[in-house]
Amino acid sequence: MAPSKRQAVLIGVNQCGYDVQLPALRYAESDAQDLRAVLLDQDYGTFHDGDVKMFLGADATWRDIKAYLRGIAFESGPSDVLLVYFAGHALVPEWNEQLDAYLVTADLDPDALPREPDNGLRMSFLKRDVFEAFAGTSFLVLDCCQAGIYADADRRHAAAIETYRTQVDRHSALLACPKGGVARENTDYGHGVLTHHVLRALRGEAADEARRVSFARMAAFVAEQGIDPPPAQWVKTYGPAIPLTQPPVSRHDRQTFNTPANPGVIRPCKNPLEDHANSIMQLLGRMFRGANRPSHHAQQVELIRYAVDADSVAVVQFAGDGISVVDKTPRFDYELLRPMLELAADEAVQYRTSMPGHVVSDGARRRILCVPVKAVDDRLVAYAVVDPAPAQLEMGEPLAVILRAVWDSDPINKPVESEMIVMTALRAAFGRMPTPVYEYAFTSYQKLVDSLTMVFQPVVELSRHPTGVGVYSFEALARRKEGDTGAPMAVLQMAHQWGDRFIIERDALLVSKAIRSYAKAAVAANWQGIKPLSVNVAVRSLLRDSYLHQVSRALVEADVNPQTLTLEISEQDPIMPGPGEDWPQKPLEYFHRRLTTLARDLHINFAVDDFGVGHASLARMAELRLTQIKVDRAVLHHPLAVEELELVAKVARYARDQGDAPHPRAVVVEGYDEKAPIALKQIWDLGIHHVQGYFCGAVASTSLQPLDRQIQEEIAAQVKGER
8 A cells, every 4th residue: 555645735814815805814824823733743743744735824825725736636545634724714706606605815806706717716626626536535624604605515406416426425524604604703712713623622622532533523522612603514434533633652552552462453344324324224214114104095205205304205207398297295386396307307317217316406595306216218207305304415325225215115005125125225236234224124124024924835746547636745935915926026035135144034034934834734734644845945045054953943843844845946046155155166066965965964855946047057957966856937938848848857867767766856847827838748748747836726825725626637637638
C-alpha cells in the first residue's frame, strides 16, 4: 500500500471581496489559525506542518484555492485524508435560486458572477470537483451563513438517488447552520460559535476512551452544545474511524502495540449499509409490522406513504403519449406536481429500470422520489413518492431497492413473506447485510418456512392389472396451504441468495415437518405398514452434519424407520465445492462417497431429482450410483422424449446388467398428466413402472389417500393401451 497523506486546507476571510454588501468579520482568520495550531499540536495533533495549507485574508483568492484543491484531488490515493475548513461569509446570488452558494474570498466580484459563474469558490465545486474526485477520505467544516446549501449543492432537478457516488461515501461534513440559516461570532468566545466548539472537541472534550477525537465524535459533540440554529452534519463510512487528534504514543505503548502477546482488536469489515441499518429496520417495522400500519383493505400506495412518512404517493405510468396516474393517495395533486413529473419522466425513460431511482426537486423545496418498477415496451411504471421523510430519503439507493421489492410482493396480505422478499432484494443488491438486519432476516425466514404446509403426492406403481396399480410411495411437497397446486418458489428459492445457513435451515425445518406430518398421516390412514417417503434436499445441506443430525432426530422422535426415507437431491444446486472449500476428489466422486457413507451410517436412501433440468445432468445420474432416478416433466414434452427415457432406463439397469446389483435402480417419471404427449403404455414398455403427477384423479393432500378402484382400472387400461 502506498504511504498515506494527511492534508488540511484551512481558509479564513474577515474582509469581503469587491463590493460585497456584507459586514466584515472579526474572528474568521484567527479561527483558521487556531485550528491549524490544534492540528499541528505536538502532543495530540495528527498533521505535519508541511501538510496544512493556509489561505488567509487577502491571500485567500478563489483562483489559488481552487487550483490547490484540484491538485490535491488529482494526486490523491485511497488511503489519503483531506480536511477542508472555511470560516467567513457565504453569498447566494439572487439569480441562483438557492441551488448553490459562493464562499466569499478576498477577490470575489458579485457583479461578474452572472456572466462568469465559475469565477468564485462555489459549494458545488467543493462537492463535485474536489470531494467526488478525491480518492481517499475527506472532511469539510463550513463556519459560515447558508452552510446548509452545501447539502443540496449541484443537485439540479433530477439527480441520481444516491446522494454520493462511491468516493463521496467516504466524505463527511459539519455545517454551521441549515440552508437559510445564519452563523454567528461570539465576543465571549473570541471565535465563530461553531469553530469554538470544534476547537473544544479537538482539544479533547470529545475524546473516546483512548483519548482520540474522530470527525464523528467531534460533530456529535458540537451538535450537543445547543447552538441555535443547530448545525447540520452527516458522517459517512470512514468518519467514525479516522482520528483528527489523538494522544502521543509513548515508547512503552509502542512496544505494547508491537508485541505478539497483544493481538489487538478484531472487527468485521465495514458494510456500506451499516450507516443505514437503523433506518432500514425502522422502515421495515413501519411497513410490515407497525401497530398503526394501514389495514388489510388499504391500497399499497397508502402503505408506502405511511411507511416513509410522505406527503403523498402515486403509481404513475410514463409513455410516449404522456403521463397517467394509475393509483394514488388522496393528497397527490397531479396538476401541481406535473412539471416535476415531466422532468422525472425524461430521466426515467432514459434509464428505465437500470437506475434504482432518482429524486426530482424544485425551488419550493418539494422533492419527488421516482422509483421505476416495471417496463413494458415504451411504457414505464414507477412509484412517485412526494416529500418522504428526510431520514428515509437519506438512505438513498437502498430505499429505492426496498420500494421496488414492495411492488413485486404483497405487503398487505402477506406481510411476513413480503418483508423477506424486501430483505432478499437488499441482499441481492448490496451483498453482505449489517448484522442486525441479517439476524432479523434469519429469524423471519425461519418463521416463514415454518408457516408452510406439507402435502403428500402419491407415486403410482403401474401395472397392466388393476389390482397391481397402487401407491408406491409419497413425496412431501411444501405448500402455502392445502389445495395449492404450485410450490411457493419465491419462499424456497430466496434461501440461495442468503447462503448456506439459510439453505440448511430451510431444509432442516422442512424435512422435520415432513417426517412428523407423515407419521401422523400414516397412523390416521391405518394402512398395513408405512409407505416410503421422499423429501427434497439441497446439495449444500447433505454436506453439513447439522442437517443430518436434524434428520436423524426427526426420524427418532416420529418413530419412523430410516429406510423409509429418501432424500431427493435438488436439481437447482451444482455439485461443487463452495467458496474457500477444497475437496480431495473430483466433485461427483467426492459427493458419491459422501452419499455412500450417509447411506451406511443413517440407513436412508437418495434420489437424483428432476433429471433433465437444471444441474440434474446425465453425469450426475450415471455417477451417483446409489440413487433412484426421478425424471422431470420437461423430458416428457421434448421431441426426443422416448429416446431420452430409454437412455434413463438403460442407465438404471446398467449395474444389474453388469452383475454389480441384484435389481435396477428405481425410475420415477414426474409431472405426468393428461396433457403429456407420451402414453403410459410407452412408459411401461420402456421398463419404467413408477409415475408421479396429477392424473386420473391422484391428488396431493395432507392425508395419505389410497387409489380407489375406478382410478386403478383407468390406469391399468392406459398401461395396456386401451385408452
